[in-house]
Amino acid sequence: MSSSVIDFLATEARFGARNYEPIGVVLSRGEGVWVWDTDGNRYLDCLSAYSAVSQGHCHPKILAAMVEQAHRLTLTSRAFHNDQLAPFYEEIAALTGSHKVLPMNSGAEAVESAIKSVRKWGYEVKGVPDGQAEIIVCADNFHGRTLGVIGFSTDPETRTHFGPFAPGFKIIPFGDAAALEAAITQNTVAFLVEPIQGEAGVIIPPVGYFARVRELCTANNVMLVLDEIQTGLGRTGKLLAEQHEGIEADVTLLGKALSGGFYPVSAVLSNNEVLGTLRPGQHGSTFGGNPLACAVARAAMRVLVEEGMIENAARLGARLLEGLKDIRANTIRDVRGRGLMLAVELHPEAGPARRYCEALQGKGILAKDTHGHTIRIAPPLVITSDEVDWALEQFAATLTQDFA
Numbered sequence: 001m002s003s004s005v006i007d008f009l010a011t012e013a014r015f016g017a018r019n020y021e022p023i024g025v026v027l028s029r030g031e032g033v034w035v036w037d038t039d040g041n042r043y044l045d046c047l048s049a050y051s052a053v054s055q056g057h058c059h060p061k062i063l064a065a066m067v068e069q070a071h072r073l074t075l076t077s078r079a080f081h082n083d084q085l086a087p088f089y090e091e092i093a094a095l096t097g098s099h100k101v102l103p104m105n106s107g108a109e110a111v112e113s114a115i116k117s118v119r120k121w122g123y124e125v126k127g128v129p130d131g132q133a134e135i136i137v138c139a140d141n142f143h144g145r146t147l148g149v150i151g152f153s154t155d156p157e158t159r160t161h162f163g164p165f166a167p168g169f170k171i172i173p174f175g176d177a178a179a180l181e182a183a184i185t186q187n188t189v190a191f192l193v194e195p196i197q198g199e200a201g202v203i204i205p206p207v208g209y210f211a212r213v214r215e216l217c218t219a220n221n222v223m224l225v226l227d228e229i230q231t232g233l234g235r236t237g238k239l240l241a242e243q244h245e246g247i248e249a250d251v252t253l254l255g256k257a258l259s260g261g262f263y264p265v266s267a268v269l270s271n272n273e274v275l276g277t278l279r280p281g282q283h284g285s286t287f288g289g290n291p292l293a294c295a296v297a298r299a300a301m302r303v304l305v306e307e308g309m310i311e312n313a314a315r316l317g318a319r320l321l322e323g324l325k326d327i328r329a330n331t332i333r334d335v336r337g338r339g340l341m342l343a344v345e346l347h348p349e350a351g352p353a354r355r356y357c358e359a360l361q362g363k364g365i366l367a368k369d370t371h372g373h374t375i376r377i378a379p380p381l382v383i384t385s386d387e388v389d390w391a392l393e394q395f396a397a398t399l400t401q402d403f404a
């Protein structure tokens with residue numbers, strides 16, 4: 001580590017809240033799948049800011065849209081209309097086949113907004129007695145870090161000493177449709193779930209699970225809320241991960257790549273019924289739907305489609321998955337993924353995944369461990385086959401080491 005890197009780390013440690021434990025690299029520039037540190041070393045970004053940079057770092061067309069809009073108008077608040085909001089609505093609705101859109105900023109805000117909306121729908125449309133609405137969620141979920149959301153997390157690190165938490169949530173195992181059936185009552189308004197559990201370690205549910213979930217939700221008049229903040233917008237090789245399951249959610253949450261990593265933009269998408277219950281004054285956000293956010297999101301959606309990034313994620317994700325599965329290393333317990341959302345789970349005896357991530361850094365790859373023994377791999381969707389093959393060489397060289 002150079003002295004400048006040590007200075008950055010020491011200053012962060014001195015002044016910053018220590019709520020992260022980053023790998024010891026200080027990045028100062030990015031382009032496409034590549035990022036550079038302050039010493040000029042180049043790395044292939046295999047995290048993509050948890051899928052927010054799916055379009056690649058500093059995509060020139062998103063950059064141009066942002067700069068152009070920043071020169072014209074950035075924020076009006078929703079007290080007035082702006083000329084970017086209507087086209088944003090129109091384009092995101094056309095892209096995703098949604099009827100109503102609620103623009104917010106962070107992913108967690110989209111989740112909170114969906115919870116508010118489905119509760120209101122429950123009371124005003126479904127007829128649930130006031131204060132009795134129940135929402136079913138899954139164990140090992142990740143839906144963000146706000147108080148409302150961590151209250152139904154099952155991760156002790158996420159929850160401990162942050163309570164008391166709001167009631168109204170029931171937790172069932174992920175991938176278990178019978179558990180959902182048993183948990184639904186007359187007061188259930190929604191089932192909130194990730195199509196693939198990302199933070200839990202890229203957990204893909206059994207075949208047929210979501211088809212059954214869809215049936216149960218429809219039969220019981222329960223809104224199916226899919227948190228596609230990480231899986232959505234091409235990450236899994238389809239626009240939305242729900243398309244792999246042949247279903248449609250009632251409410252879909254997008255964030256992260258909705259801005260290509262330039263600016264926080266999230267959205268709740270739904271049919272007319274759910275978001276239709278919100279009336280003026282009942283929900284809002286100073287920055288939600290601002291012209292800069294809308295212009296950036298419009299460009300981010302446009303390049304995703306125009307530049308074939310979703311197809312690329314499907315094609316090169318398959319190549320990467322196959323290549324990872326071909327690595328013969330007794331450190332590897334499981335390799336899984338869909339599109340460019342992949343994970344290598346190590347045997348516990350292989351030592352912590354973080355050690356492997358640090359070794360990968362030495363070979364020019366930035367990846368992030370999760371849950372101790374899993375390395376997640378999610379490069380920008382603009383990766384080329386040569387870059388995939390190069391990455392596979394680095395993974396093979398690293399995973400055949402033993403750090404135990």
Ligand SMILES: *Cc1c(COP(=O)(O)O)cnc(C)c1O
Binds near residue numbers: 143194198199228229
């Ligand atoms: C990242 C993420 C969130 C939270 O998004 P923030 O922008 O960090 O608030 C919610 N749900 C899922 C599935 C995520 O991956």
